[in-house]
Amino acid sequence: MGAKKKQAEMIEEISGVNPLKCMKCGKCSATCPSYNEMDIKPHQFVSYVINEDVESLVNSKSLWKCLSCFACVERCPRDVKPGKLIDAARQMVVRKREQNYLTPDEIPELLDPELPQQLLVSAFRRYRR
Amino acid sequence: MKYSYYPGCTLRTKAKELDDYARASAKALGFELEEIEDWQCCGGVYPLGTDEIANKLSCVRALNAAKEKGQELVTVCSACHHVMKRVNDDMRNVEDICTRANNYMELDEPYKGETDVLHFLEVLRDKVGFDELKKKVVNPLKGKKIGAYYGCLLLRPGKILAFDDPENPKIMEDFIRAVGAEPVIYPYRNECCGGYISLKEKDMAKSMCDKITESAEGFGADMLITACPLCMYNLNRSSVREIPVVYFTEILAEALGVKESCCKEEKEVQA
Numbered sequence: 001m002g003a004k005k006k007q008a009e010m011i012e013e014i015s016g017v018n019p020l021k022c023m024k025c026g027k028c029s030a031t032c033p034s035y036n037e038m039d040i041k042p043h044q045f046v047s048y049v050i051n052e053d054v055e056s057l058v059n060s061k062s063l064w065k066c067l068s069c070f071a072c073v074e075r076c077p078r079d080v081k082p083g084k085l086i087d088a089a090r091q092m093v094v095r096k097r098e099q100n101y102l103t104p105d106e107i108p109e110l111l112d113p114e115l116p117q118q119l120l121v122s123a124f125r126r127y128r129r
Numbered sequence: 130m131k132y133s134y135y136p137g138c139t140l141r142t143k144a145k146e147l148d149d150y151a152r153a154s155a156k157a158l159g160f161e162l163e164e165i166e167d168w169q170c171c172g173g174v175y176p177l178g179t180d181e182i183a184n185k186l187s188c189v190r191a192l193n194a195a196k197e198k199g200q201e202l203v204t205v206c207s208a209c210h211h212v213m214k215r216v217n218d219d220m221r222n223v224e225d226i227c228t229r230a231n232n233y234m235e236l237d238e239p240y241k242g243e244t245d246v247l248h249f250l251e252v253l254r255d256k257v258g259f260d261e262l263k264k265k266v267v268n269p270l271k272g273k274k275i276g277a278y279y280g281c282l283l284l285r286p287g288k289i290l291a292f293d294d295p296e297n298p299k300i301m302e303d304f305i306r307a308v309g310a311e312p313v314i315y316p317y318r319n320e321c322c323g324g325y326i327s328l329k330e331k332d333m334a335k336s337m338c339d340k341i342t343e344s345a346e347g348f349g350a351d352m353l354i355t356a357c358p359l360c361m362y363n364l365n366r367s368s369v370r371e372i373p374v375v376y377f378t379e380i381l382a383e384a385l386g387v388k389e390s391c392c393k394e395e396k397e398v399q400a
Contacts, residue, residue, distance in 0.1 A: 117138045
């Protein structure tokens with residue numbers, strides 16, 4: 001099996017998503033609050049997995065713009081769950097050694113007196129292993 | 130009625146008033162929140178990877194503690210409610226996760242999702258009843274126009290959280306009516322505040338919250354209520370913001386006439 005196919009299968013396995021269910025209606029991207037910030041849009045994520053181009057996904061800045069708001073998951077008429085694909089790609093990055101998107105030494109300068117603990121634990125869980 | 134209570138990390142610290150007002154209101158309404166012993170943080174976000182087990186265990190422990198007491202589990206924070214319900218759904222319906230989580234837990238009897246998870250607002254709607262709540266209001270918030278800010282974590286995914294209609298919710302509006310105020314329905318009430326993006330990308334969260342607060346003000350709200358400390362934090366950083374944002378438990382405590390007494394000791398200490 002080629003490396004590209006293997007990577008695409010890994011993303012499907014981590015996410016539990018079957019990208020072939022997608023009927024390309026674009027509702028996920030239409031509803032995404034981060035759409036303007038994303039280089040690869042949620043509906044395109046699904047196509048990239050089908051085309052076995054995971055390399056582009058793991059290098060996409062979209063991974064760090066997704067808010068896990070589940071608007072795309074809720075509104076997909078085919079129950080594809082594009083947000084879970086984005087998370088799986090994010091996992092493929094942060095699970096590698098020293099690929100965390102957030103490190104503890106960055107924290108002090110990001111803090112302010114009102115910042116809730118919830119924000120730190122959430123960001124740590126999404127951005128690093 | 131006694132419930133197992135899971136406050137969560139932020140209700141112990143930055144959102145102490147969310148917790149204090151919830152406890153005082155529960156007392157006034159005649160139900161008890163019994164805090165789960167040695168609870169651990171839920172992690173703030175639900176781990177989406179199907180192979181993630183270890184970071185769901187803090188929830189499984191809390192859920193099992195409630196099961197052992199034969200109680201339903203109540204949360205107040207939107208994020209805790211979200212993570213707890215989704216982990217519980219995994220334990221109920223995903224055999225692989227359930228088996229592997231129980232292998233870690235080594236319980237006398239495996240946990241299989243027996244506990245029911247309720248958000249505090251669901252307790253008000255489904256257990257107390259908004260009509261009953263209305264009868265116990267001593268200080269109705271007459272003339273106040275309040276916008277409910279739902280955000281994401283109370284509502285989506287609707288099938289799993291089963292909290293309310295995720296596209297057209299009404300539980301918070303019904304709550305606002307029950308405490309004697311007037312709900313303001315505005316288009317952005319279930320749009321995302323930016324969530325954890327505000328740690329590293331403050332401007333992104335700010336522009337999202339600007340849209341929310343502008344929408345609410347435009348439709349005539351003089352105040353927003355939320356159940357989430359992170360939504361509160363983000364909304365308070367909106368650059369166009371003039372509208373105050375308060376926790377829903379604060380207006381509840383106010384309407385029930387327990388607001389002044391419940392945080393008195395602490396306020397005196399701070400003063």
